[in-house]
Amino acid sequence: MKTGLEGFSSSKKKSKWQGKFGQGALWAFILVCLLPLLVMLYRFGGTAYSMLAPVGQEGVALEFAFYVSSLVSLMLGFPMVISVFYMTDDVEKLLYLPVRPWQIVGAKFTISLIYTYLSSLYFLLPFLAGYGVKAGAGPLYWVFSLVAILFVPVLPLIYGGLISMVIMRLFKRAKNKDFLTVVGVILALVLALGISTVTSNMDMDEGSLMTLILEGHNSMMGIMNGIFPTLRFIARAVAEDSALSALIFLAITAAALAVFFLIAEKLYFAGAMGMQEAATKRKKLTEAQSRKLGRRRSARAAYFWKEIRLLLRSPIYFMNCVMLVFIWPLFVVIPIAIQMGRGEISGLGAALRALDYQSDTVVAVFLFVALCISLCGSFFNYVAGTAISREGKNLSFMKAIPVPMRTQLQAKLLSALFFCVLGTGGYCVIIMAVFAVLFGLPWWTLLFALAGSVFANLLQCSLQLLIDLMKPKLNWENEQQAVKQNYMVVVDMFLGAGLTAGIGFLVFKAYGWLSLPLIAYAALVCVLLAVLSAAVYLFVMACGVRRMNGLEA
Amino acid sequence: MIQLEHVSKVYSGVHKAVDDCSFTVEDGKITGFIGPNGAGKTTTLKMITGILEATEGKIFLDGDDIRKNPLEAKKKIGFVSDNPDNFLRLKGAEYLNFMADIYDVPSEGRREKIAAMAERFEMTDVMGDKILSYSHGMRQKMMVMGALIHDPSIWILDEPLTGLDPKASFELKEMMREHAQSGHAVLFSTHVLEVAEKLCDQVVIINRGRIVFQGTLDQLREGYPEGTGLEEIFLTVTEHA
Incomplete structure (x- = not known):
């Protein structure tokens, strides 16, 4: 615990007053960023209760909230668990201590749980508060809600821990251990999402569904449990003040933990020992290899490729900063594919063929979707948001080399933009190219989508870099702390979400004021993004150089 | 040549880590920078290399002011920090080529230079x-190679011999001697007084942020009975400072 929680504190020595004032202002800023989302979730909780209570199915809202929270905990928690369990530098220091494997795993599991609370709290707390206030809930509701907040993320993390232990045991001796681990994590996520979708019982026919709804008394609870069978008990405990359900939930969770620790006792050391070993070839470079590696580049290009290599080769950075922006389509494709397999989405092909792809409206919809994906994709990409923090003590290198700070910041921004545009605009261009070939979508839309993606991502990445420059986390012992204990990353996420919502709101308002064809609004958004991104970029470059000169590692 | 003129460094507005330091590292000589833990050695080296900004005073590297002309000054330095765990x-x-790109080393002869250094350090x-x-x-060897890839005129090394095997240690010391003999400046910090004794043409001793001695080892021994060990002299100098 001690080794895992270090580094939450500020990285720079400051005077007492400065420190307190800075911290206060920062938290106020974070709160302002979070407030709209918190209010929205609070209202959502209340509305869900109001809508479902009349048919006696209000518990489904709670089960849905716990299900989403569990799924998000699994998706975000799994890469984190594997990093905390195996890839932090403290692993080797713990191995020679006279402690049992389950004790190390227990401490690391607790750390992972605390990290998970940071994200699950944002979601569950306002939702449960909105629901409880609307329902006029009694004290037991609040007690069981607290139990839910504390223990719902346990099962997803147990899954994450178990899969991690199996992956690390399997790939321990592999040559490309880091690469295989990342592939294993992606496959496990896909598998978990697939199993979760398949095992949830939401594919019943309309008649059965109607009968279930009419039964009342929360009869629908349990239909979206999927791989989280404990959720029905905690949802019932909270919805109906059922102490028995709460006890069953806690008992199953405790049993799962006990089994997890038993397995950890057998598996953890097998994967952890020699984890820091790196494959070595001990072979002289061939003439061709030497020529390839020795290619001369400009300082900016060399710095850019250095960033790319380090991001791709460090599993912690890759899984926490880069991976999600590339695998997000899976979260959309897998449920759709499963539903199509079940025949639930029929006639999709016919509907797509029926559209007129030359019409302004259809084209505009494509462009808006592309712009929206580009704006949202950067929520999952923290390359720019951790660009300075990732340097840690190596910040001195940035200051010692004869490369202007502006050039170094540009290279860092460019590396973030590279991943963001590939993971958002890249996918859009591929899908639009398919539509252009199959259905005759105009080819110029691809160029538009790409340009829009570059502007949208430049704006988001510049903002993220600006925030990291304001308060970089430089004082860390292992890479995990640079990205996971860096709460400014959460600010990035919500600031990005706020910006996207703001642009959406502007378009909505403009649509009411002006009577332009829909495609003109897409063009307007693109121009707006170009102007905003250029302004923020110039601001970051101007302030960033000054800020970097003032930073001390 | 490195010149420090009344250089001070104050952290957080209160802690004076380096206090009014002035000394010169001459061309053609190896200068040892010695001091107890926390004396201000690393802070001074970081100010010389431009990693930290001096609160007061001026630093010149072959005539270039590190504050006014940082890029030109930095190009002249080959700096080996005390932490070799970088770019792992x-x-x-790749690391050596990255460093070569950063320091704008011409492609002509680059591969040969890297091969020669790799050979020398095995x-x-x-x-x-x-x-x-x-x-x-x-x-550590890799960091040394990276620092020297651009043939810098000034070598600054923070505890460079820590962790090196005898062969690599010998090679590095030889390289430092060769570099000094070719008319360039070498400044390195060390805790190992025997190394300083055998290698250095002059030493600068720092204690609690202040320079307490600068000169040759013979000058350091003056005033002490013959046969007094360097360790004893060092302890006396730093205790009475």
């Missing part, structure tokens, strides 16, 4: 491996 995910050859067989797979000493 890059391969040795690193030829591991150039294609990631630095992560290297031992501490090998990482």
Whole structure:
């Protein structure tokens, strides 16, 4: 615990007053960023209760909230668990201590749980508060809600821990251990999402569904449990003040933990020992290899490729900063594919063929979707948001080399933009190219989508870099702390979400004021993004150089 | 040549880590920078290399002011920091080429230079491996090679011999001697007084942020009975400072 929680504190020595004032202002800023989302979730909780209570199915809202929270905990928690369990530098220091494997795993599991609370709290707390206030809930509701907040993320993390232990045991001796681990994590996520979708019982026919709804008394609870069978008990405990359900939930969770620790006792050391070993070839470079590696580049290009290599080769950075922006389509494709397999989405092909792809409206919809994906994709990409923090003590290198700070910041921004545009605009261009070939979508839309993606991502990445420059986390012992204990990353996420919502709101308002064809609004958004991104970029470059000169590692 | 003129460094507005330091590292000489833990050695080296900004005073590197003309000044330095655990995910050859690009080393002769350095430090067989797979000493050698890739006129090394095996240690000391003999300046910090005794033409001793001695070792011994060890003299100098 001690080794895992270090580094939450500020990285720079400051005077007492400065420190307190800075911290206060920062938290106020974070709160302002979070407030709209918190209010929205609070209202959502209340509305869900109001809508479902009349048919006696209000518990489904709670089960849905716990299900989403569990799924998000699994998706975000799994890469984190594997990093905390195996890839932090403290692993080797713990191995020679006279402690049992389950004790190390227990401490690391607790750390992972605390990290998970940071994200699950944002979601569950306002939702449960909105629901409880609307329902006029009694004290037991609040007690069981607290139990839910504390223990719902346990099962997803147990899954994450178990899969991690199996992956690390399997790939321990592999040559490309880091690469295989990342592939294993992606496959496990896909598998978990697939199993979760398949095992949830939401594919019943309309008649059965109607009968279930009419039964009342929360009869629908349990239909979206999927791989989280404990959720029905905690949802019932909270919805109906059922102490028995709460006890069953806690008992199953405790049993799962006990089994997890038993397995950890057998598996953890097998994967952890020699984890820091790196494959070595001990072979002289061939003439061709030497020529390839020795290619001369400009300082900016060399710095850019250095960033790319380090991001791709460090599993912690890759899984926490880069991976999600590339695998997000899976979260959309897998449920759709499963539903199509079940025949639930029929006639999709016919509907797509029926559209007129030359019409302004259809084209505009494509462009808006592309712009929206580009704006949202950067929520999952923290390359720019951790660009300075990732340097840690190596910040001195940035200051010692004869490369202007502006050039170094540009290279860092460019590396973030590279991943963001590939993971958002890249996918859009591929899908639009398919539509252009199959259905005759105009080819110029691809160029538009790409340009829009570059502007949208430049704006988001510049903002993220600006925030990291304001308060970089430089004082860390292992890479995990640079990205996971860096709460400014959460600010990035919500600031990005706020910006996207703001642009959406502007378009909505403009649509009411002006009577332009829909495609003109897409063009307007693109121009707006170009102007905003250029302004923020110039601001970051101007302030960033000054800020970097003032930073001390 | 490195010149420090009344250089001070104050952290957080209160803690004076370096206090009014003035000394010169002459061309053609190896200068040892000695002092107890926390004396201000690393802070001083970081100010010389431009990593930290001096609160007061001026620093010149071959005539270039590090504050006014930082890029030109930095190009003249080859700096080896006390932490070799950098860029661990890059391969040795990638790291050296990255450093060569950063310091704008011409492509002509670059590969030959890297090969020669690798040969000298017995690193030829591991150039294609990631630095992560290297031992501490090998990482230190890689950092030294990276720092010297652009033939800097001024060498600044923070505890460069820590972790090096005898052969690499010998080679580095030889290289330092050769560099000084070719008319350039070498400044290195060390805790090991025997190394300083054998290698240095002059020493600068720092204690609690202040320079307490600068000169040759013979000058340092003046005033002490014959046969007094350097260790004893060092302890006396730093205790009475």
